[in-house]
Amino acid sequence: MPKIIHMELKRGRPERFIVHWDNGDITPFSPDTVLRYQFSIDREFDEEELKPIFFEDEVRRAKDQILRYLAVRPHSRSELFSKTIRKGYPPEAIDQALNDLEQVKLIDDRQFAEQFIRTEMLLRPSSKRLLREKLLSRGVKRELVEELLETLCPPQSQEEALLYLIQKFWKANQRYQTKKRLEKLIRYLQGKGFDWDLIQWGIQELNLREEE
Incomplete structure (x- = not known):
């Protein structure tokens, strides 16, 4: 049966207990896990008893990592999975952590996309x-x-967005001659994903070809 021979608290964000076992293994645990399962020096655990404890702690630590990402900006579930797995957490633990956070609406792809x-x-x-x-x-x-x-994004909103971008670009690039400015404008709008028919409509709508 694995026995704890040494424990040390690693300060930082987040805090972790580094647990040393008599078989040579060294594993990190969250303070919550250490307190809940009463870890202490010379405490022995059955192998089968440890498996769910390890998984529960991995889920808890993965959840902490995900919450740190969410504190910076909203993320989709897929983004959070990709970022967290790069930190070395097991996929099963990440999925469980994401499921738990979805249940309390801290992760919601519909809300994120909207x-x-x-x-x-x-x-x-x-x-x-x-x-x-x-x-x-x-x-x-x-x-x-x-x-x-x-x-x-109904058609009207796309037209409004296009006209706004055209006017903003046109004003910011007055140093160019009309022909050059139009060429740069078209490339700019294509880079924004607008198709040629809509771009042509916007240019005609604002009578840009007639400006000097």
């Missing part, structure tokens, strides 16, 4: 195509992405 679309349209207006690419690259399911884009 907030992402609204923020992008407010701060960085762009096309539905570019928004779709960004959300898919963050692991949001395609069906959800299409549903939300249909609801939150």
Whole structure:
């Protein structure tokens, strides 16, 4: 039966107890686990008894890591899984931690995607195509992405976003001749994911070809 021969508290964010076993293994545990299972020097554990304790602690530590990511900015479930697994946590523990946090609505891909679309349209207006690419690259399911884009990005909002970007770009690039400015504008809008028909409509709508 494995026996604890030494324990030390590692300060930091987060705090961890480093537990040394008589078989030479060294494992980190969260303070919550150490207190809950009354870890102490010379305490012996049955092998089968330790398995669920290890898993529970891995889930708890993975959850702590995920919460630190969420404290910085919202994330999709897929983003959180990818980031956390790079920290060395087992996939099963990460999945359980994510499930637990989903149950209390701290992770919600629908809410994440809605907030992402609204923020992008407010701060960085762009096309539905570019928004779709960004959300898919963050692991949001395609069906959800299409549903939300249909609801939150109707054709009128795309036209408004395009006209806003054209006017902003046109004003910021007055040093160029009209022809050069139009060429740069078209490349800029294509980079934002707008298709040629809509770009052409926006240019005609604002009569830019007639400006000098």
